[in-house]
Amino acid sequence: MTSIGISLIRLERITCSYGGEPVLVNVDLDVTGDQFTGVVGPSGSGKTTLLRVLLGSNRPIAGSVHRSRGVRVGYVPQVETVNWSFPVTVGECVRMANTRGRRLPWANRNELREAEQVLDRLGIAELAGRHIRDLSGGQQQRMFIARALLGRPQLLLMDEPTSGVDVHTRHEILHLLADLHDDGLAVILTTHDLNGIASHLPHLVCLNTEVIGHGPPAAVLTPPILERTFGAKMEVLEHAGMPIVIDNFTHPHNVVPFRKHA
Amino acid sequence: MDELLRPFEFEFFRNGLIVATLAGALCGMVGVYVVLKGMSYIGHGLSHAIFGGFAASALLGVNFVLGAGVWGVASALMINGVTRRRVIGADAAIGVITTASFALGLALFAIFGRRGRSFDAALFGSILGVSIADVLAIGAVTLLVGVLVFFGYRQLLFTTFDPEVAEASGVRTARVDALLMLVLAAAILATMQVLGVTLIAATLVIPATVARMLTSSFSRMLILATAIGAFTGFVGMNLSYHLDVQSGPTIVLVGATIFAAVFVVSGARARYRLAAIIIPPT
Structure with missing residues (x-):
């Protein structure tokens, strides 16, 4: 685990499909050795596919994947699978x-x-x-x-590590990952949990087939980016310097048709 | 006691007993992977598919092992290809391929008459006509499969439990899956004479299911299933002689009795373990 700051895997304009509509389109991502990133997006937005591309188990139909020589990647599957x-x-x-x-x-x-x-x-x-x-x-x-x-991975990929767990377990997992990251392990995880997980991470990627936005939570968890990512209006408040996302669901007509904004 | 030992005076019985015991052990071992991968239906279908090859080789006068073997391997690889591609439902594809092959075998026999090896023996199993060559053939297949399982243990276990991570960790899962299908075809081919194509699936499933109720360790399950399969074949073959019932049904009924006994005796926790088999992973 001595790969701080070095580019481990670089994705250039990758597009993935399972035979029908593409699940990822023109995605660029540079994964470095000091990364601790959360990939957020709705169900079917391509989060797991993105992890599979990084893992090497899914081959994009377009674009290129550059791996640094001998890079070792660990994978933690969704416990539901x-x-x-x-x-x-x-x-x-x-x-x-x-x-x-x-x-x-x-x-x-x-x-x-x-x-x-x-x-x-x-x-x-x-x-x-x-x-x-x-x-x-x-x-x-x-x-x-x-x-x-x-x-002995340099990069750890985790698919929905906090799905279906209680608050205590969620904290436990987050602390463990933070410790591993401090020890030099790059971590990328997917999550639906914007307030419990995403807002605590140093870096986020908002994904809905394409990358809608990326950066620190304060820059990414904004109403326009969230609306484009999740297809629903959301409000963002601030608490102790951290963004708190609130559903703005008041009436069915308030729901923006999925992906119309993408 | 003399009555129990009397069948051992006959060479055909001794040959049949060795074949049934080895066949039981072989199917028990392979069956662990079959049931844990949710492939029980493939095992059932493949045994029927091989019947088509049996019929064709009987009519063409081709060596049975060669004809049915080639047919079985082709069917196994076709099923494996369809299953991995996931274009249509695997169960539907298996249903089409294997029942069509079985129907072809029946049609060939109906049109051209029954030639060569016994039609009933192929369907329901028989120890009559088990030659020393059959004993050597199944011995060789059992040894080969045993060696493959021993040296491929880690890859087979990883692929069976978590194929995606196994692939990402450098295990060639496509090759492992194809190997497993070939092993399954070889096991079915080798045991067809004694067990019959309609009953082979039970000998794949029952020992593994019983072993699963008795242990939560994969290595122990593999050893137990092999031992239970061998025991079932040995006892079933002896009973088959004394009850004057075909070997296939007797062996399966012995297995079913062991399953029922373990199911009743082992308690709720053991029954809960069956979830791994009854509800295969998606």
Whole structure:
């Protein structure tokens, strides 16, 4: 994790499609080693696709992706997409990422020690023998972060890490990510939560198929940008120097047709 | 006791017993991946698809293993391609490909008559006519699949649990999925004689399902499913002789009885684990 300020991945005018209408159009993004960015946007705005492009699992139909040589990217999926009844323990799940080199099914002493160190760092070492379903929301996120960290990433991508978790867990995850970022890990996460997550991050990208705006929360969380991003009128207040976004939903006619402004 | 040991005097029974035990172990091992990937329907469909190859090879006088094998591999790769592309629903595509192949097999037999290996044996399984060559063939397939699962354990587990992250982590998931389909086709082909195409799916699903109720660890599930499959094949084949019922149905009924017993005895928590199998990941 010694890639502060260096460009890790650069996207130039990328366009992505799953066969129909494009889900991303002409998106430019420069991901640097010191980045801690939230990608905000409504459902279907292309947030997850953007993460997949950065991860390398989705190939754009146009534009170019420049990766710095040997860049390592970790990924934490949306917990809703995980089969929590799958028969694996926390330890097995974390060590699953070790697919290179060793061919034997069981982990050797080094692998076990390395996994234990990562789990210990994230405060869930004592849960290694538990089934993954027996974890709380925060512990689930920590487990997948541990799996990602085992690959020694320079960039951590997280898809909706605070979706469906309580306030305490949300704070817990934010603090953990802030600590990891302080240790030199670049973090990009997607979120719907404008007040609970987005406004606390140093940098935001507002996405609705295309990049509507990017910059610090105070510059991006503005009524015009939010209206273009979410297709709904919103008001922004300020509290203790932080923007607070409020739905301006008073009557159905007040709702701006989705994407009409894009 | 003498009565129980009497069938062992016959070579055809000894061969059938070895084949059934190996077939059970093989299907139990492969079945773990099949059920956890929500591919039970593919297993069922593929066994029917291979019947088309069986019929064609019987009529053309081509070696059964070669004819049905080529047909099975082609069907498996076609199903895998359709499933990964996600253009139309995988279940619909599998339904079309496999039932069409099965129907073709039935039509070929209806038009040209039944030749070569027994038609009923292909559908429902039989130990009659199991030669030493069949024993060696299934032994080789079981050994090969065992080696593949052993050395591909990590890639197979990662791809089964989390294909997207596995791909991003450098696992060639397309290759792993194709390999799994080929292994499945090989397992079905090797066990078709004893179990019959209509019943193979049960031997893929039941041992894995029982093992899932007994453990929450993937490695233990793999070992347990293999052992349960082998046990089911061994006991089912013995019962098949003594009850004078075809081997396929007997083996499946033994498996179903074990499932029912474990389901009743193991309690609510074990039953809850079945969610991984009954509701496959989307």
